[in-house]
Amino acid sequence: MSEILNIIAVGLLLGGVYSLVSVGLNLIFGVIRIVNFAQGEFVMLGMYGAFAAQVALHMDPYVAVVLVTPALFLLGAVVYAVILRPLGGEPMMQIFATFGLLMVLQNVILAVSGGAAYSVDSVLSSRSVSIGPLQFGLVRVVALTASSVVAAGLGLYLKLSLQGKAIRAVAQDRKAAQLMGIDVERVYTITFGVGAALAGLAGCLLSPLYTMSPQIGTNFILPAFAVVVLGGLGSVLGAYVGGFIVGLTEALAGYYIDPSLKDAVLFLMFIIVLIVRPSGLFGHAGAEEVGLREQS
Amino acid sequence: MKLTRRQFGAATLAALVVGAGRASAADPIKIGAVNPYTGPMALYGDEVTRGFELAADWVNAQGGVLGRQIQIVRASAASAQEGIAAVEQLVGRDKVDILTGTYVTAISNAASESAMNYGKLYWETNALARDLTDRGLPNFARSGPSGREFAQRSVEGVLKLVASRLGKDPKDLQVWLEHEDSAYGTSIAREQESLFKAAGVKVGVGVHSAKSIDVTDSILRAKATAPDVWMSTAYVVDTNLLLRAMRDQGFKPQAIVLLGVGDTRETLEALGAEFLEGVVLVSYARPDINPAYGPGAAAYLKAYQAKYNRDPIAPQSMNAYVGLKILFEAIAAAGSVDYEKVIAAAAALDRPLGTYECGYGAKFDDKMQNTRALPVVAQWQGGTVKAVYPANAAAEGVKVVNLPRA
Numbered sequence: 259m260s261e262i263l264n265i266i267a268v269g270l271l272l273g274g275v276y277s278l279v280s281v282g283l284n285l286i287f288g289v290i291r292i293v294n295f296a297q298g299e300f301v302m303l304g305m306y307g308a309f310a311a312q313v314a315l316h317m318d319p320y321v322a323v324v325l326v327t328p329a330l331f332l333l334g335a336v337v338y339a340v341i342l343r344p345l346g347g348e349p350m351m352q353i354f355a356t357f358g359l360l361m362v363l364q365n366v367i368l369a370v371s372g373g374a375a376y377s378v379d380s381v382l383s384s385r386s387v388s389i390g391p392l393q394f395g396l397v398r399v400v401a402l403t404a405s406s407v408v409a410a411g412l413g414l415y416l417k418l419s420l421q422g423k424a425i426r427a428v429a430q431d432r433k434a435a436q437l438m439g440i441d442v443e444r445v446y447t448i449t450f451g452v453g454a455a456l457a458g459l460a461g462c463l464l465s466p467l468y469t470m471s472p473q474i475g476t477n478f479i480l481p482a483f484a485v486v487v488l489g490g491l492g493s494v495l496g497a498y499v500g501g502f503i504v505g506l507t508e509a510l511a512g513y514y515i516d517p518s519l520k521d522a523v524l525f526l527m528f529i530i531v532l533i534v535r536p537s538g539l540f541g542h543a544g545a546e547e548v549g550l551r552e553q554s
Numbered sequence: 555m556k557l558t559r560r561q562f563g564a565a566t567l568a569a570l571v572v573g574a575g576r577a578s579a580a581d582p583i584k585i586g587a588v589n590p591y592t593g594p595m596a597l598y599g600d601e602v603t604r605g606f607e608l609a610a611d612w613v614n615a616q617g618g619v620l621g622r623q624i625q626i627v628r629a630s631a632a633s634a635q636e637g638i639a640a641v642e643q644l645v646g647r648d649k650v651d652i653l654t655g656t657y658v659t660a661i662s663n664a665a666s667e668s669a670m671n672y673g674k675l676y677w678e679t680n681a682l683a684r685d686l687t688d689r690g691l692p693n694f695a696r697s698g699p700s701g702r703e704f705a706q707r708s709v710e711g712v713l714k715l716v717a718s719r720l721g722k723d724p725k726d727l728q729v730w731l732e733h734e735d736s737a738y739g740t741s742i743a744r745e746q747e748s749l750f751k752a753a754g755v756k757v758g759v760g761v762h763s764a765k766s767i768d769v770t771d772s773i774l775r776a777k778a779t780a781p782d783v784w785m786s787t788a789y790v791v792d793t794n795l796l797l798r799a800m801r802d803q804g805f806k807p808q809a810i811v812l813l814g815v816g817d818t819r820e821t822l823e824a825l826g827a828e829f830l831e832g833v834v835l836v837s838y839a840r841p842d843i844n845p846a847y848g849p850g851a852a853a854y855l856k857a858y859q860a861k862y863n864r865d866p867i868a869p870q871s872m873n874a875y876v877g878l879k880i881l882f883e884a885i886a887a888a889g890s891v892d893y894e895k896v897i898a899a900a901a902a903l904d905r906p907l908g909t910y911e912c913g914y915g916a917k918f919d920d921k922m923q924n925t926r927a928l929p930v931v932a933q934w935q936g937g938t939v940k941a942v943y944p945a946n947a948a949a950e951g952v953k954v955v956n957l958p959r960a
Contacts, residue, residue: 261778264774265771265774268768268770268771268774272767272768272770275767275768276767368593368594368596372596372597373594373595373596373597373598374597374819374820375790375791375820376820376823377794377820377823377824379823384801384826384829386801386802386803386804388804393802393803393804394802394803395798395801395802467795467798468791468794468795469790469791469794469795469820469821469824471594471791472594473594474791476765477765477766477767481767505768508768508771509768509770509771512771512772513771513774513775516761517760517761517762517763517766517769517771517772517775518735518761518762518763520771521763
């Protein structure tokens, strides 16, 4: 009994990691309708940001969040304004551009770091908590908590704030929103910035878990796509729940079937969901074509 | 005397011919070093070539080989395809006589076949996969250990050193073999598994992807079998992730054995000296090895520090350095850089263990794998790596620590 509980706990904690990484990706997709291939690289930049803050300012990665998240917001906004906005009329070109951005960011970090792998230390790094027979690392518990807070916060922001309402309006009908006096390009810029900031936050919070390499972002992006598709394209709740579905699937398949087959099991499920319910479990029907609808 | 245009032309031509003849006698022997100098593997590719360059400096200071200086020419290859292009560039443009490398098996595989097309020797020092020598490529030899030697040494270390420290007979020993799922990890783990089974050891095997976001499932599977010894063959990033998951899950095997990686600053920073204390490593010999086991290793370290103003990044460079020293002996014995003659001369070499800095000797088998190139068993001790096995490899005063793990 304790065995299955432990695996479920491992899966839920991993789900927290995936949710955290996927929420920003889903926001960008839902609103701007761009599949941002560079989202994993924003996570990677968040990690290296935490590392830089530690080396330069002796900051714990959990404190570095206050620097790294706004920095990533700015980067995201600039990337949108400089690279993606000029390609506005050509969605395919925008997707290619994000792929190019992926390559550029990876190689810039590679050039700067010289290919060496770095680690960040935190006060929580080697702490683990025990509940009965279960034991887990505190860093993962923080990631799970943060993903819950972020998902709830983002949901409320979109639902209640004027800016959030503008974002939803643009997502639902760009032209109508424009007619209502909403500055669509400004909304896009802010949305891309928020998406990048969420990735940066994820990178910071996850940095004590991983040894960083410039390629680490690509390790996150594939499961993140699975999360987004399973949970529901364009839905914050979908990204949150999708994270747990993917995390639990991986942990259960990895433990009870074989760790080398967990990706196969996950992507089999991914394909089945695509066939049976293309909009994902929490996405609204048609969201895969038109993007974000009402937040549930 | 009036020089006609025709006479002047003839004189110039004659001077050129004479000059060219002289130049070729004094021409250096050019060795093309194929390694990744860009991309994610550049750090280690560069480190391997530093070993080549130090070997060239060493032999040039002694008058070179066959009276010619050795010149190392770099060409970057971060993939198999680039390996082929690098060989084409080195042979076509740089006119190298011999090719060497390689930090990555896949690059070696492609580059050495390309070298064969040009009729050039490919002298491998560092790539590990057994297949490279098993191909029987006539221009190919490997001076350093292959994956098989790593597997054998790791099993020997567990059976002779770890088991006795744990006070267990091999038949009572439970070992878990964790490996990443590419050909590198799989081939070594298979070799280990068959060797352990032959010794009557109970073995569990776990596979993970080096790109996994989480490996806790792998750790829990291992933990469920309660192994005495947990061994891993993986890359740096996933090795660190495994060790962290192990710590988080409170999984405490009596011995942890890491093969190939886990012996650098990258793992020390990730896990800290306290956790790593006593972790067993199967790795290339380092410069602080006992001078009776690896003569000249200290001088190598000095030369490295003098040339690069730092300590070696990883022990791969000394293995590369020794590899080229063996090559120089083969060229001298062959009296030529022709691949058939060098391979024949290398095949005839018979140097006992303990001849070179890494403790290697030179005796090639029929596949041109050096059978006297063996890694050592080392341990993390107080944040540094110390060789502990074979016993004569351990530097004076070095003892085995924290085994079984506290």
